[in-house]
Amino acid sequence: MTIAEAIPAATLLQGLKDVNVSDVVAVPDTHQRSLINLLNQQEHIRFIQAATEDEAVAVAAGLIIGGRKPVVQIQHAGLYACVNHLRGIASDGHFPMVFLIGLLGRDPHREPSDHAGSMVMLAEPLLDTMQVPRYLMDAPSDVGMIAEAFSMAEECQGPAALLIGVTTS
Amino acid sequence: MSTAKTRISVASAVEALARRRNEQVVVSTMTAMSPWLKRAQTDRDLICVGFMGGASTLGLGVQLARPDVPVWILDGDGSLAMQLGSLLTIANASPRRFLHVVFHNGVYDTSGAQPVLAEGSMSFAEMAKGAGYADTVRFDDIESFEVALDDLLETDGPVLVELITEPTGDSFKDVKPGTSLDQAEDGRPIASPLADVWPKVQDSLATG
Numbered sequence: 001m002t003i004a005e006a007i008p009a010a011t012l013l014q015g016l017k018d019v020n021v022s023d024v025v026a027v028p029d030t031h032q033r034s035l036i037n038l039l040n041q042q043e044h045i046r047f048i049q050a051a052t053e054d055e056a057v058a059v060a061a062g063l064i065i066g067g068r069k070p071v072v073q074i075q076h077a078g079l080y081a082c083v084n085h086l087r088g089i090a091s092d093g094h095f096p097m098v099f100l101i102g103l104l105g106r107d108p109h110r111e112p113s114d115h116a117g118s119m120v121m122l123a124e125p126l127l128d129t130m131q132v133p134r135y136l137m138d139a140p141s142d143v144g145m146i147a148e149a150f151s152m153a154e155e156c157q158g159p160a161a162l163l164i165g166v167t168t169s
Numbered sequence: 170m171s172t173a174k175t176r177i178s179v180a181s182a183v184e185a186l187a188r189r190r191n192e193q194v195v196v197s198t199m200t201a202m203s204p205w206l207k208r209a210q211t212d213r214d215l216i217c218v219g220f221m222g223g224a225s226t227l228g229l230g231v232q233l234a235r236p237d238v239p240v241w242i243l244d245g246d247g248s249l250a251m252q253l254g255s256l257l258t259i260a261n262a263s264p265r266r267f268l269h270v271v272f273h274n275g276v277y278d279t280s281g282a283q284p285v286l287a288e289g290s291m292s293f294a295e296m297a298k299g300a301g302y303a304d305t306v307r308f309d310d311i312e313s314f315e316v317a318l319d320d321l322l323e324t325d326g327p328v329l330v331e332l333i334t335e336p337t338g339d340s341f342k343d344v345k346p347g348t349s350l351d352q353a354e355d356g357r358p359i360a361s362p363l364a365d366v367w368p369k370v371q372d373s374l375a376t377g
Contacts, residue, residue, distance in 0.1 A: 048233065048262065051254030058223040062230020065371050088220030092361035
């Protein structure tokens with residue numbers, strides 16, 4: 001049985017606009033490529049590309065200091081790559097920073113925790129270890145989680161993660 | 170070690186920059202951080218401890234949010250070496266009022282002076298030039314740096330200045346084994362230095 005379905009890029013973009021996101025700081029992600037393409041075709045939200053996920057976290061922190069409202073868009077592999085900046089900047093620095101994390105390779109018939117491969121399976125427990133609140137977006141109707149994540153990040157004065165369960169359409 | 174015959178003292182480089190400090194947001198880390206803060210700290214200073222290599226892209230974010238406010242980065246050589254991709258990220262974003270100063274002493278000063286990799290054959294100025302910085306320059310004497318600095322501050326960025334500096338000899342050698350970095354001696358939790366200062370910078374930018 002399918003438990004997850006693709007979220008259209010336009011739905012995600014509207015969700016970001018609805019909470020007044022100003023910038024998407026991204027490292028290219030195959031899983032969210034339709035959203036990246038859409039972001040590059042509009043001017044309401046600025047798209048800033050970074051070479052590494054570490055840098056994306058740092059740029060987002062600087063944007064927050066300067067009064068902007070960014071989101072960091074990466075892949076699960078990028079989450080694993082940027083653990084120290086996530087800890088040292090977003091968490092210890094008390095930055096209300098929201099992440100969009102693509103679960104590339106996730107089987108839509110299984111929960112992420114039921115995967116044998118570490119790439120999908122370890123993302124949620126890693127976020128739990130890092131004490132980062134997380135939201136699994138598995139359907140277009142989950143787009144309201146974007147606002148929830150921003151509220152949580154503000155409340156906790158720290159990072160919050162939105163996991164994109166299926167490749168965006 | 171670098172093959173440079175002369176070197177700049179960190180104190181003299183900090184002094185040259187401090188005399189020209191006014192509205193800039195300054196992001197400092199590693200060797201330059203402590204002398205800079207003692208000499209020139211304001212409510213527009215950001216401090217980077219515990220995430221090596223992040224100073225320049227933290228400053229990039231500030232500059233992208235506030236292109237009207239100049240941003241200076243006081244970076245370390247070992248620190249920049251950990252995030253060389255940041256040169257591409259910065260060049261691609263083309264921040265115009267962005268001065269990236271790299272204190273190149275050739276060693277990991279705080280951990281016991283282990284050499285920075287490829288020391289003697291590599292150049293951060295050349296790497297930044299290849300990445301696409303608008304201007305890059307390298308100095309190994311304070312007089313030349315002082316003469317050029319005013320013009321560099323007026324140059325459209327991003328600009329990278331590589332300073333060949335003397336190791337300071339500062340390190341954590343006086344930290345006793347077993348010392349907790351979790352609590353101060355009085356038992357209070359040690360807050361992140363960045364967490365302490367960035368709200369002040371945010372307030373300064375919002376009101377200034």
